Amino acid sequence: MEILVCIKQVPDDSVNIKMNPATNAPDLDIATPIVNAFDTYALEMATRFKEAVGDSTITVVSVGPDKAKDAIKTCLAVGASKGYVVKADATDTISTADALAKAVAKIEEAEGVKFDIIFCGKESTDCASGQVGTMLAEDLDVPVVTNLVDIEKIDAGISAKQETEEGYNVVEVAMPCVVTVTKPEYEPRYPTIKSKMAARKIPIGELEIGDVVAPAVTVVANAEPPKKAAGVKINEETLEESMAMALGMMRDAKVL
Amino acid sequence: MGCKNVMVYVETAEGKPVNVGLEMLTAAKEVAEKVTAVVIGAADAAATAIAYGADDAITVDAAEYNTEAYAAIVAELVKKYAPEMLFVGATPNGKDLGARVAAKLKAGCVTDVIGMKEADGKIVLTAPLYGGTIYSDVTVEGTIVAIIRGGVFKKVDEPDTAKEGAITAETVEIADLRAKIVNSVQEISESVNLEEAEIIVAGGRGVGSAENYELVKELAKLLGGVVGATRPVIEEGWVSRAHQVGQSGKIVAPKLYIACGISGAAQHVSGITGSDYIVSINKDEDAPIFEISNIAIVGNCVDALKIMIEEVKKMQA
Numbered sequence: 097m098e099i100l101v102c103i104k105q106v107p108d109d110s111v112n113i114k115m116n117p118a119t120n121a122p123d124l125d126i127a128t129p130i131v132n133a134f135d136t137y138a139l140e141m142a143t144r145f146k147e148a149v150g151d152s153t154i155t156v157v158s159v160g161p162d163k164a165k166d167a168i169k170t171c172l173a174v175g176a177s178k179g180y181v182v183k184a185d186a187t188d189t190i191s192t193a194d195a196l197a198k199a200v201a202k203i204e205e206a207e208g209v210k211f212d213i214i215f216c217g218k219e220s221t222d223c224a225s226g227q228v229g230t231m232l233a234e235d236l237d238v239p240v241v242t243n244l245v246d247i248e249k250i251d252a253g254i255s256a257k258q259e260t261e262e263g264y265n266v267v268e269v270a271m272p273c274v275v276t277v278t279k280p281e282y283e284p285r286y287p288t289i290k291s292k293m294a295a296r297k298i299p300i301g302e303l304e305i306g307d308v309v310a311p312a313v314t315v316v317a318n319a320e321p322p323k324k325a326a327g328v329k330i331n332e333e334t335l336e337e338s339m340a341m342a343l344g345m346m347r348d349a350k351v352l
Numbered sequence: 353m354g355c356k357n358v359m360v361y362v363e364t365a366e367g368k369p370v371n372v373g374l375e376m377l378t379a380a381k382e383v384a385e386k387v388t389a390v391v392i393g394a395a396d397a398a399a400t401a402i403a404y405g406a407d408d409a410i411t412v413d414a415a416e417y418n419t420e421a422y423a424a425i426v427a428e429l430v431k432k433y434a435p436e437m438l439f440v441g442a443t444p445n446g447k448d449l450g451a452r453v454a455a456k457l458k459a460g461c462v463t464d465v466i467g468m469k470e471a472d473g474k475i476v477l478t479a480p481l482y483g484g485t486i487y488s489d490v491t492v493e494g495t496i497v498a499i500i501r502g503g504v505f506k507k508v509d510e511p512d513t514a515k516e517g518a519i520t521a522e523t524v525e526i527a528d529l530r531a532k533i534v535n536s537v538q539e540i541s542e543s544v545n546l547e548e549a550e551i552i553v554a555g556g557r558g559v560g561s562a563e564n565y566e567l568v569k570e571l572a573k574l575l576g577g578v579v580g581a582t583r584p585v586i587e588e589g590w591v592s593r594a595h596q597v598g599q600s601g602k603i604v605a606p607k608l609y610i611a612c613g614i615s616g617a618a619q620h621v622s623g624i625t626g627s628d629y630i631v632s633i634n635k636d637e638d639a640p641i642f643e644i645s646n647i648a649i650v651g652n653c654v655d656a657l658k659i660m661i662e663e664v665k666k667m668q669a
Contacts, residue, residue, distance in 0.1 A: 112618050113482035122486050189461055190454065222482055224599065225463035227451035230419075234455035239420065239530035242448050255534075261444060261594070263539035269531040279587075310493075312460025316476060317489040324625055327646035331637065335651040339659040342631065342647050349646070351608040351629045352575075352667070 097152040100203070100214045101142050101176060102196055102232070103135040105160050105167035109221035115320050122318055131167045134217025136174075138277040140284040141247060142215040143175030149249045153177055155203060155211075157303075159186050159195045165300045172295035173287035178207070180301040188313035193231030198305040200236065206301070211272060213254065218243050218276040229276035240274040241267045247275065354383035354470050359435035361426055362401045363446055364394040369401060371547055372441030372502035377405035379505040380439055383468060383475060390429055392422055398519045403511035408518040417445055418529055423452035425524040430457060430495065432522075437475065437496040450499040460492035463499040483599055484622020503547045503603040503626065544594040546578050546602040551610075552627075554580030554597055556620075557588070558613020558634060558653050565590040567657040568612055574664045580604065582620050598623035610660075613653035616641030633657075 107113060107127030116123035131139075139156070146152040155178040156171040158164045168179035180203055184195035204210055214236075216229035226242075233240030245264065246257035253270035259278050287295070328345065332338040346352045358380040362373035369391070380387040389401035389409040393416060398409035410433075412425050426449065430438055440450035442464050454461035466487070467478030474491045477498055481488045546552060553572035559565050565585070572579045580597040581590070597604055598620040605626030612633050614620060621644060624630065632645040633653040642648035649656060 107482065109483055109619075113485045115486065122482060189451070190458055193455065223463075224480070224483075225451075225461070226447045227454065227461055227463060230448055230451040231455035234452055240452075241531050242419075243444060259444075260536070261540075263537045265533045265537070266535040267531050268534050273531070309458060312458075312493045313462060313490050314493070315488055315490050316471075318481070318486050319489075321480075321484065321487050321622070321625065324630075324644040326643050327648065329637075329642060329648040329650065331650035335655050336659060338649050338651055339656055339663070342649050343660070343663050345647055346608075346629075346631065349629060351631075352664070 097146070097149055097213070098209045098211045099142050099146060099152055099154045100200065100211045101135070101139045101154060101156050101171065102214065102216045102229070103139070103156055103158045103167060103171060104132045104217070104220045105129045105158060105164045106132045106220050106222040109133065115318065129163060129166065131170050132217050132220045132222075134219055134221070134277060134279075136284040137279055138215040138217045139171055139175055140282065141244065141277050141280060143285070145247055145249070146175070155180065155207075157182060157196065157199050157203065159184055159192055159199070168300050169295055170287070172298050173291045174285050177298070178301075179298065180303050182303045182305060184305055184308050186308055186311065188311040189225055189227040189231055191308045191311040193228050193235055194309040195305060196228070196232050197235035198308065199303050202303050202305060213271050214274045216274065216276045218278045226276075229274055233274035236272075236274070238272045238274060239269045240276070241269055242276045243278045244275050245278060245280045354475055355436040356384065357386040357388060357433070357435045358384035358437045358439060359388050359390055359430060359433060360401075360406065360439040361390045361441075361446070361449065362397060363441050363443060364391060364397045367394045367396055369397050369404075370441060370443065371507065372443060372446070372500065374401070374404045374507035375502065375505040376439045376441060376500050377401060378507055379468060379500060381405045383470070384437070388433065388435065390426065392425055393417075395521070400511070402515055402517035402519070403513045404508055406517060408520070411519060411521050412524055413521070414526070418531070418533065419445070419448045419452055420529050420531060421526045423449055423456065424526055427453045427456040428524045429522065435495075437498055440497065440499050442499045442501045447499055450497050454497040457495055457497070459495040459497050461497040461499065462490055462492065465498045465500045466504045480599070480622060483618040485618045501603055503605050540592045540594045542592065542594060544578060546580060546595070546597060546604050549578035549604065549606050551575045551577030551608045552580045552597070552604055552606045553577050553610045553612070554582070554614060555585055555590075555612045555653075556582040556614030557584040558615070559585070559590070560613070560654060562588070562590040564654050567654065567661065571610070571657055571661050571664065574661060574668070577606070577608070582614055582617070611641055611645070612657055614641050615639045616644070
């Protein structure tokens with residue numbers, strides 16, 4: 097089976113991004129670029145799927161700058177065996193989805209394959225729009241199932257366990273299809289020294305895809321959210337005293 | 353101001369509009385001359401939408417929610433009625449639907465809209481980036497698909513049930529569905545209404561155990577409030593994910609938010625800044641949650657919960 101995993105390199109989401117007053121833009125230099133967490137779940141699910149069905153190849157693709165190759169390298173050490181970076185003037189979701197759709201066609205042509213299933217993270221931790229996987233499916237005119245926590249191969253295609261607000265749906269769909277992945281019950285695997293060494297030797301393809309759909313969304317300003325003024329800090333000798341003081345203040349403020 | 357017409361897709365659950373569906377009508381009225389509500393597979397909800405602010409409504413008959421089908425319907429309606437903006441609520445289904453409709457229309461789509469204004473004759477939408485640490489203002493060329501976060505706009509207090517508005521039934525042909533929901537399993541049976549809660553008692557990893565979490569639940573119950581939780585707590589399995597507050601959970605705006613053992617990661621904080629009054633308890637004097645708290649208590653949150661429960665019991669006796 098031919099499996100494609102779409103990934104995005106994002107700033108480490110455990111770092112609080114602040115505005116850089118000098119550039120008046122978010123200061124991304126303070127956060128290490130990493131593979132988007134949901135994409136690591138997508139790759140892990142794809143890798144388990146590959147192991148379950150056997151005789152499959154996982155290719156990873158990312159729309160991004162040259163340094164996105166680092167993110168692809170990381171993926172090549174934990175399940176993927178081919179990687180491509182796509183250069184495109186894609187600054188919003190419709191242009192990114194269009195770039196990916198065109199990249200899919202290019203990779204299929206270059207490798208002489210047809211992808212059976214395309215995995216995406218349900219959203220990126222930086223923009224969190226959750227749009228690209230769905231848009232890619234629409235562009236490729238294939239079905240999509242979002243928010244997967246598990247997947248299984250069935251005769252008719254796949255059976256996907258889709259997380260919902262109250263529980264889950266079991267969704268059956270034929271391939272080719274797109275799936276987007278949320279946090280499953282397992283964690284992504286770690287690379288070994290051996291798998292890292294092997295990944296380093298795999299060349300990463302660069303794709304030129306020509307024009308993409310013009311972005312429709314333009315950022316006009318960024319700012320840090322308005323700060324809520326900090327109130328009173330209470331740290332008395334004993335917790336009983338602190339709590340008595342706090343409860344008194346809460347009563348005065350009429351919130352209790 | 354702003355634009356001539358906005359179409360609002362009002363999502364329904366068991367035939368009734370969900371909160372964000374009605375909240376968006378308020379937002380739409382502020383920017384548009386005419387607001388058209390769209391309800392699918394729940395014709396009775398059209399009258400409710402009109403009472404909550406829509407000028408008129410379109411109903412389409414369809415089976416229960418399926419993104420492929422509903423996106424085809426909404427995209428057809430947008431093509432036919434040509435609104436300048438389409439509003440969809442940022443529920444899990446709404447996010448799928450909005451993206452799919454935008455892809456069909458090649459329209460610019462903005463998720464988790466938390467603000468809307470007009471500048472230089474253009475609509476400017478605000479949405480959070482980087483886990484809510486940055487708010488980004490964007491403009492959109494052409495038709496705008498805005499996926500609007502729940503709890504940001506307020507639905508009208510007194511719906512005007514006497515208000516009249518045209519309700520038009522439309523029919524849209526749907527191709528065969530490719531993704532089929534063969535089973536829908538309800539694992540979480542409790543109804544957790546964090547969005548409308550006046551009091552929320554929430555716990556973080558600092559609460560320490562499922563056993564200790566019972567204290568969070570007890571205090572919430574005593575105060576007539578709702579239990580909230582951070583993502584680590586959900587992952588530990590101390591409460592169901594219906595209780596999650598923050599970027600990937602519910603955005604809340606209660607009168608009182610009590611945060612126990614919550615350090616204050618940006619992803620959580622961005623979901624609670626709409627609270628009127630925040631009381632937090634943390635053993636770490638430098639916990640980021642303290643920066644946004646009206647009262648910050650330095651100490652063991654489990655002991656603090658026990659004291660608070662006793663005190664509230666005395667007050668209520």
